[in-house]
Amino acid sequence: MSAAPELISPRSPRVSAARRLARRNFRGKERLFLAEGPQAVREAAAHHVDEAATLVELFATVEAAERYADIVGEARTAGARVHLADEDVIADISTTVTPQGLVGICRFLDTPFEEILAARPRLVAVLAHVRDPGNAGTVLRCADAAGAEAVVLTDASVDLYNPKAVRASVGSLFHLPVAVGVPVEAAVRGLKDAGVRILAADGAGEDDLDDELDKGTMGGSTAWVFGNEAWGLPEETRALADAVVRVPIHGKAESLNLATAAAVCLYASARAQRASGGCRSVTDS
Numbered sequence: 001m002s003a004a005p006e007l008i009s010p011r012s013p014r015v016s017a018a019r020r021l022a023r024r025n026f027r028g029k030e031r032l033f034l035a036e037g038p039q040a041v042r043e044a045a046a047h048h049v050d051e052a053a054t055l056v057e058l059f060a061t062v063e064a065a066e067r068y069a070d071i072v073g074e075a076r077t078a079g080a081r082v083h084l085a086d087e088d089v090i091a092d093i094s095t096t097v098t099p100q101g102l103v104g105i106c107r108f109l110d111t112p113f114e115e116i117l118a119a120r121p122r123l124v125a126v127l128a129h130v131r132d133p134g135n136a137g138t139v140l141r142c143a144d145a146a147g148a149e150a151v152v153l154t155d156a157s158v159d160l161y162n163p164k165a166v167r168a169s170v171g172s173l174f175h176l177p178v179a180v181g182v183p184v185e186a187a188v189r190g191l192k193d194a195g196v197r198i199l200a201a202d203g204a205g206e207d208d209l210d211d212e213l214d215k216g217t218m219g220g221s222t223a224w225v226f227g228n229e230a231w232g233l234p235e236e237t238r239a240l241a242d243a244v245v246r247v248p249i250h251g252k253a254e255s256l257n258l259a260t261a262a263a264v265c266l267y268a269s270a271r272a273q274r275a276s277g278g279c280r281s282v283t284d285s
Helices: 013-022 024-030 038-046 062-067 069-077 087-093 113-118 133-145 163-169 184-193 209-215 258-274
Strands: 032-036 055-060 081-084 102-107 123-127 150-154 178-182 197-201 222-226 243-246
Touching: 013 024, 013 032, 013 055, 013 087, 013 102, 024 032, 032 038, 032 163, 038 055, 038 069, 038 102, 055 062, 055 069, 055 087, 062 069, 062 081, 069 081, 113 150, 113 178, 113 184, 123 133, 123 184, 123 258, 133 150, 133 163, 133 258, 150 184, 178 184, 184 197, 184 222, 197 258, 209 243, 209 258, 222 258
Parallel strands: 055 081, 123 150, 123 222, 150 178, 197 222, 197 243
Antiparallel strands: 032 102, 055 102
16 A cells, blocks of 8 residues: 655745755755756666765656656665655646655755866866756756766856756766866866867867867867857957867858757767777768
């Protein structure tokens, strides 16, 4: 027989505290954020920072707790408090139109920029003035998939813990170090001093990605700097880069959106870094 939900009122103090985390000022004050859905909660339950579990609390409907019993078990093993909640309570906490029945509360997990530099990363994505949380989360996911060792969000970029950014990362937020609030110039200077080549991605770049691949210049440590969705990279940021690179458009499309361009650039670097004896263009048909 299924257990009855213990939280049935959206006005419960626990529910109200969780709901406030949808707002940035409360997230910053509490240093907690929401992670929704089975994939994000599973990754959060497995993640630790300095031996402390990232997932501290989990709200689940009775149906979700039964369907994802393994995830609920992992959450309990990690030391998280688990609450069975009415569907209306989950809907009240959730920031999605169709909640999946699991909402976790997690500790902040961003990494100091100095630690990222000390690890001598070979592939880094730098988000400069990226404001759309969906784009930020998707670029983070692309960086994870391409094998990047870190992501840096500059001080003018979207909040890493925005619920939409967390969802768009599809769990990748818990897989690689992410530094936040780093001024663009400090990020670039620090990476350069660590021996990382800086490539600015820009549709009007002087250098073509295919040419860079064919010249064999992309096999070393690289940081890609991606700019704002609407206006790209300002001239002062472009000037900091070792090269400003455009993704070639072989068809009739006017341009690529930020996340798509980031995926192409990051995978180009990943392939070049892994290649033995050179590599072919990733944009050849």
